[in-house]
Amino acid sequence: MSAYVVGASKTRFGPSSYSLPQLAQQAMVDALIDAALRPTELKAFIVANFLGGPNESQLHLNAVIAGLMPGVRLPGWRVEAACASGGVAVHQAVRLLGTYDPILVIGIERLSGLPGTELTRNIGMAGDVILDQSQGLNFPATYALVAQRHMQRYGTRIRDFELISLKSHDNSTKNPKAHFHHKKVTQADIDAGATVASPLRLFDCCPVSDGAAAVIISSRPVDSRSVPIVGSAVCSDVISLAQRDDCTTFPAAREAASSAYAEAGIGASDIDLAEVHDCFTIAEIVAMEDLGLARPGAAVELVRAGETGIGGSIPVNPSGGLKAGGHAIGATGVAQIYEAVTQLRHEAGERQVARAEHAVTHNVGGVGGTCAVHVLRRPS
């Protein structure tokens, strides 16, 4: 069945004094306005969220969201697949259009306000309690292992990570909804950054953000701004690097990309821009290779040549990505769709990618335990 994004919205990512329902309300109302739909016209809704329980003492978020639409009783639930929750929720909506049409997807997360040690522990719940958490393998440490192995195997350099960080921070200054919209980052800032988990330093790591994003998915376009989703796939894999043969690539991402491209009837070379899950700079490199935008070990050639910038041959994370755009975990996969939609509508302003026909989004849970990939096409 055909699927279109008929409405899309995103709050600014970053520290917020808004509660989870307030963030959800803001994104939901903006998406409904964008689609020119009333809540009574929705047929179902899906909430994507990762840490509502541990961080906010709030589970059962579908019923919380139901309270934002008085008198409207709809099928609804929460989906959780760690940092891929948002992408998975969009996939569910695309696949459920035969039953419910249209469907609202809301991604929400609050991560600010917790002591750092508690937040690190809670985010660590995306890793295995025995194989990862009890070993101290929090996510900076896990992605540091990925970086070390990638450097060892392919000659990837710390300088490559710096180039990605500079590019993403430059992009985020052009995105008013980015976490670091107002922050100019220079080489001196990067040089001064403390080591978080060698080789990853401060500016290799994404921030933790509060925020929400919402999209409304329908089987029919409502106007010329409705953006077709032409490929949608989710794949799960084992949760821990300890269970894998190779930590320089995520098989779940490769399989999801392969399925999404096949459904779209395109190849990686047809992609004009990518919003990828760069929770750390090394993750952007792995993402490009898993998406087939470069062969294994060769993404850095594009990075070094500046081809992943907004004006390059394959712009990656024109929004600023997770790195500089922010990472409101449950919202991130939905926000990627918002960015792809905004680009394909050619409404991205300063950060607009020229001649954008096909966009891919790539949303990863944990260290590749889940991946959701979507391909969107410019409205015809």
Add this chain to the structure above:
Amino acid sequence: MSAYVVGASKTRFGPSSYSLPQLAQQAMVDALIDAALRPTELKAFIVANFLGGPNESQLHLNAVIAGLMPGVRLPGWRVEAACASGGVAVHQAVRLLGTYDPILVIGIERLSGLPGTELTRNIGMAGDVILDQSQGLNFPATYALVAQRHMQRYGTRIRDFELISLKSHDNSTKNPKAHFHHKKVTQADIDAGATVASPLRLFDCCPVSDGAAAVIISSRPVDSRSVPIVGSAVCSDVISLAQRDDCTTFPAAREAASSAYAEAGIGASDIDLAEVHDCFTIAEIVAMEDLGLARPGAAVELVRAGETGIGGSIPVNPSGGLKAGGHAIGATGVAQIYEAVTQLRHEAGERQVARAEHAVTHNVGGVGGTCAVHVLRRPS
């Protein structure tokens, strides 16, 4: 699209030394054996779980489950809708058969081993953090309000709650997988029970259980034991009693039941047995009325006449229900399907309901913020 339960299983509910993945493994393997399927023949899986984060420090459970099927990379995610997580997961599977076929649904929960105050706080996350949790409205207190109002409006008596408890405990002695399989409960036990939240006493409350249940849903029967799901519906509502006009009925349950019956092409009078969400004895009364098995206020007439027993005109919770069968939260909605399947296959042994043609399952999140209803039919 047609939907059949082609495999079903359930672990014994009750305190267990098994971890979440061990419980999942046991249920999954048993369901695969029951369906005579290999993991490589599955096309997707859905995990239902409520408190993996707060209780077990384990989110991202789809990736944990993926580790139980080495070499098999499937689409998968976790769904959470408080105590209705399991029923919602089954609904998703039924509606996704056009994309993935067959689909494995696993419900898992561990609730034992935590201090009571911590567990009560965590279960409270199914209520609103401001309207319920901060007011001390934990679930025994919330359902006590429902009971008080039902008694006031309809003349429901404490003796009615006792009759339900005695019936459910009698049924559970006939169910080897029930939490209280070996426990005979007498009137003297009930009389000796402490008040939990007036009017609810100890034997009005379900236990908290560890456990897992699994079903495999397919668009085609595999043999004469494949049980058709002929109606499936989910409805969300506001989370808190404070947002409702009436607390003697759950509109989400009424709407889900109405949709499921309509899809099945039957009415409530065609139902031969019901597995309902009796987290407290009063909830069984509300469930019967919301499902249309009795008019509002009249369920107690059936209870007093013994008609809800296994040999009665409308057996309710032949498994023992949550009350005596146990409540492993994320698993409960899936376990209800297991019981309906077992009854409709006429494989329920001592607790078999005679002439069972249609069964209904009723799975509630919180105090009616979510409800999933399924109608299953005897294999023809």
